[in-house]
Amino acid sequence: MSLRGARRSAGFTMIEVLIALAIIAIALGASLRAVGSLATNSSRLHERMLAGWSADNTLTTIKLERRWPEIGTTVTACPQGDLTLRCTTTVRSTPNPLFRQVEVAVRRVDSNDTLARITTVIPNEQRRSL
Secondary structure, eight states, X not given: OOHHHHHXXXXXXXXXXXXXXXXXXXXXXXHHHHHHHHHHHHHHHHHHHHHHHHHHHHHHHHHHHTSOOOSEEXXXXXXXXXXXXXXXXXXXXXXXXXXXXXXXXXXXXXXOOEEEEEEEEEEOHHHHTO
């Protein structure tokens, strides 16, 4: 083997180095985009978790009051953590007159996007005991 052939096979050509750098740049760009997406999704998940707690607190309050909820819709403030939220409670009749359907939808005060929605059925304790 000649000296000239040994030099040629000892390293990478400039084209090979540029192609490797291009591949690394594309991979890093995709990684940064994925990390940014994870951060956004994490924030959104945190908001939904706090909104779910607010909805659950509202339903628990209704159940603990042990009164027959009136049919209709009410909107109340239900802040949770660092979020300013509003809970829309909708009470509907059911085919069985001993129960009412209660739905709580939670939204940010500055948006109409629903973060959480919980629906349950509340029994009429006074009529059940008769």
